[in-house]
Amino acid sequence: xxxxxxILFLAGSFVASEKFKFDNYTLYKxxxxxxxxxxxxxxxxxxxxxFDFWDDPIPTxxxxxxxxxxxxxxxxxIQNNVAFIPTIQNIQEAIxxxxxxxxxxxxxxxxQWDAYYELEEIYAWIDDLAKTYPDIVTTEVAGTSYEGRExxxxxxxxxxxxxxxxxxxxxxxxxxxxxxxxxxxxxQLLTSNxxxxxxxxxxFDWYIFPVTNPDGYVWTHTDFRLxxxxxxxxxxxxxxxxNRNWNSNWLVKGSSTNPSSNNYAGLGPxxxxxxxxxxxxxxxxxxxxxxxxxxxxxxxxxxxPFGNTTQPLANYYDVVNIGRRAMGALSVRYGTEYTTGNxxxxxxxxxxxxxxWVKEFLDVPLVYIYELRDRGTFGHLLPPDQILPTSEETMxxxxxxxxQAKRFGYMNSGNGLKFSFLTPLxxxxxxxxx
Ligand SMILES: *[C@@H]1O[C@H](CO)[C@@H](O)[C@H](O)[C@H]1NC(C)=O
Ligand SMILES: *[C@@H]1O[C@H](CO)[C@@H](O)[C@H](O)[C@H]1NC(C)=O
Ligand SMILES: [Zn+2]
Numbered sequence: 001x002x003x004x005x006x007i008l009f010l011a012g013s014f015v016a017s018e019k020f021k022f023d024n025y026t027l028y029k030x031x032x033x034x035x036x037x038x039x040x041x042x043x044x045x046x047x048x049x050x051f052d053f054w055d056d057p058i059p060t061x062x063x064x065x066x067x068x069x070x071x072x073x074x075x076x077x078i079q080n081n082v083a084f085i086p087t088i089q090n091i092q093e094a095i096x097x098x099x100x101x102x103x104x105x106x107x108x109x110x111x112q113w114d115a116y117y118e119l120e121e122i123y124a125w126i127d128d129l130a131k132t133y134p135d136i137v138t139t140e141v142a143g144t145s146y147e148g149r150e151x152x153x154x155x156x157x158x159x160x161x162x163x164x165x166x167x168x169x170x171x172x173x174x175x176x177x178x179x180x181x182x183x184x185x186x187x188q189l190l191t192s193n194x195x196x197x198x199x200x201x202x203x204f205d206w207y208i209f210p211v212t213n214p215d216g217y218v219w220t221h222t223d224f225r226l227x228x229x230x231x232x233x234x235x236x237x238x239x240x241x242x243n244r245n246w247n248s249n250w251l252v253k254g255s256s257t258n259p260s261s262n263n264y265a266g267l268g269p270x271x272x273x274x275x276x277x278x279x280x281x282x283x284x285x286x287x288x289x290x291x292x293x294x295x296x297x298x299x300x301x302x303x304x305p306f307g308n309t310t311q312p313l314a315n316y317y318d319v320v321n322i323g324r325r326a327m328g329a330l331s332v333r334y335g336t337e338y339t340t341g342n343x344x345x346x347x348x349x350x351x352x353x354x355x356x357w358v359k360e361f362l363d364v365p366l367v368y369i370y371e372l373r374d375r376g377t378f379g380h381l382l383p384p385d386q387i388l389p390t391s392e393e394t395m396x397x398x399x400x401x402x403x404q405a406k407r408f409g410y411m412n413s414g415n416g417l418k419f420s421f422l423t424p425l426x427x428x429x430x431x432x433x434x
Contacts (some may be wrong), residue, residue, distance in 0.1 A: 016153050020224045022091035026070055027054070029376045030082040034115030040080045044206045047066065048076075052226070052262065053381045054298070087298070087377050092209050093382040095225050098176070113184055113388040116434045118221050119214055122183060123152050126210075127350065130431065133190055139408050140274055143277025145215045146232040151278060153209030156189055162205045163411060165402075166364075168278075168354060169209065169295035170355045171242045173227045174218025174380045177372050178295040182210045183390035185398065196399050204402075207285070212278060227378065230274055234259035240266040243296075244350070246357035249308045254350030279357065286362035290411050291401065294355045294369045300338045302327055305359040307343035307350040309340040314359060319366055322404040323392055336373065341367065361389045363409050370394065 011376070032038050045053060050069060077084050088094050101146040103121040106112035111117070111125045131136045136156055138358040167177040168186065173321045185397075186208050188194075189201040211217045215231040229239030237259035249267035251257065255265035270276045280318040304319045320340055342351055359367045373382055382390070407413055 019222070022095060022225070024089075025381065026086050027090040027094075027381075028073070028090060029085045029087045030077070031085070031215055033083065036160040036355060037080070037082045039274075040076075040082055044076065044292075047205060048072075049202055062411055063207065067229060081237075088381070091381070094378060094383075097383055098225075098381060100221065106131075111183060111187065113180070115384050115393055116180055117183075117389070119211055119218050120147070120208055122179060123150075125183070126152055126154050129186070129190065135245075137190070140209075142212070142281040143231065144273055145213070146273050147215045149211055149214040149218070151209060151214060154186065154209065156186070156201060156208070157205040158202045162203065162407040163290040164207055164285060165204045165291045165293070165398075166207045166282065166285075166289050167209065167293045167295065168212050170211035170217055171213050171274075171294070171354065173213050173220045173229070174298060174370075175297040176220070176380065177297045177382045177387065178370075179210040180387045180394050181215070181372060181391045181394050182295055184388070185395050186210075188395050196403070197395070200399055200402050204290070205288075207264065209278075214273060215274075216242075216348055228262050229264065230272055232272065234264070237264075240264055240272050242274050243294075243354060244268065244352040245272050246279065246352050246354050247361045248353070248357035249351035251288075251307070253308055253350040255345075255352055261348075269352070275354075278354075282358065283362065286358075286364070289358075289362065289364045291354070291366045291405065292358045292364045292420060293370070294353070294367075294399070295372065296369060297372040297382070298374055299371040300336060300375045302338050302340040303355070303371065304340075304341045305342065305356045307356055309349075310342065310345040313340070318408055318410070319368070322366065322408055323368060325404045326397045326401040330397035333393050333396055334389050336389075336393050337375075368401075387427060 006319065019150075021169075030041065032041060032089055041415060044051065051073065075085070099115040099173050101112070101115035101117060101121075103117055103125050105139055106128055107123055107126050119126075124224060126139055130139045136158060138155050138157070140153050140155050141150045142153055169182040173180075186206075188197055189206055191202075192198060209362070213230055215421055216227055219227045219231055227239070229241050232240055234240070239259075241255070241263045244263055244265040250269035251265045254263065256263045258264060266272055270279060300322045304316065304323060325341045327340055331337055343353070343355075355369050358364050372394065373386055379384075
């Protein structure tokens with residue numbers, strides 16, 4: 001298995017409340033050829049905490065160091081015969097190329113796919129969608145952040161009795177391509193003329209939350225572009241990795257107890273307001289969810305539960321087969337290749353994720369983590385001209401995912417109930433009559 005890691009060097013000290021500049025920070029693509037290379041990188045992570053591994057869920061550490069330490073890393077890699085390529089010499093230049101636009105209020109079509117948007121722009125657009133499509137769209141608040149922001153999203157529904165597709169994105173703040181793609185998907189569900197897209201929009205209730213870590217997302221725009229966690233203070237440090245904080249094998253693998261780590265799992269499962277409120281919201285509709293998608297970047301992977309073991313648990317074979325076919329559909333438009341597998345076999349063990357929790361506690365039939373574009377070049381700094389193609393191919397894959405799920409007998413066409421939920425529901429009715 002070839003793994004590609006990103007390593008970022010952080011230099012200088014970071015003064016809060018002014019935008020941090022990443023001048024002369026370099027991004028490396030590491031090409032481990034076998035498991036012994038992987039062990040070296042693992043040691044590097046544990047011993048030398050200056051490096052920030054970008055690929056999730058590889059263990060990460062982020063420390064501020066001067067750029068001359070680039071030489072250290074290159075020497076360590078050369079001595080150990082691990083191949084590497086610097087892919088971005090100056091991170092700040094890549095950040096500066098990431099255009100951020102304003103959304104024109106009351107004009108839902110002015111949300112476009114050639115730039116990124118700040119939180120308040122996305123939220124204003126959601127409010128305008130509800131005004132523009134009052135019979136179909138309602139805004140939804142799925143929870144509250146540490147700093148008191150709403151986790152705002154929307155529900156698209158063409159009538160009662162439908163099963164749910166749930167899309168959660170932006171839980172890692174710096175993964176900007178995920179809210180952008182999810183907004184595109186939302187727009188397609190409302191405006192596309194493609195018959196399959198229209199059918200998908202009508203057949204399900206869609207619950208879509210583009211930014212589930214609003215504080216972190218705001219921070220990436222105002223202060224620190226490469227922030228990943230939420231913004232809760234922990235001693236002298238900040239932030240909990242919200243995708244290690246869910247109550248499923250919490251802190252078992254790929255998580256840290258060190259608040260300075262990018263994978264810090266928090267003081268306990270659901271210690272964070274974001275995960276606590278969001279999980280409560282999801283639980284209330286949990287038995288109606290057929291498909292749960294957790295959107296991340298990068299690496300071009302489609303991951304399935306669980307993250308604690310490579311064992312094929314639950315309906316693993318169905319989920320992987322459906323996923324592989326959908327990734328075939330994803331590749332048609334631009335040739336983008338994805339790898340499908342469970343979290344542990346595809347990259348590295350990681351637990352406490354939303355996807356594992358949804359699978360374990362809500363028993364949702366089809367749960368996937370998307371790691372969107374790209375693979376080894378720009379990572380979290382995907383240029384704006386890749387927003388539209390990334391969004392289009394991801395939409396193609398979701399439509400095919402629904403198609404394949406039906407072929408595998410996971411749902412009736414139309415607004416049918418999934419069989420496995422029918423039995424407990426009927427039993428409950430009988431009991432309450434008695
Ligand atoms: C970045 O590196 C270049 C070339 O070594 C140097 O001229 C420049 O001053 C550096 N910029 C910063 C902000 O350190
Ligand atoms: C992995 O997690 C799942 C869900 O909690 C559990 O059923 C399974 O026993 C775990 N496997 C291992 C090897 O820990
Ligand atoms: Zn992520």
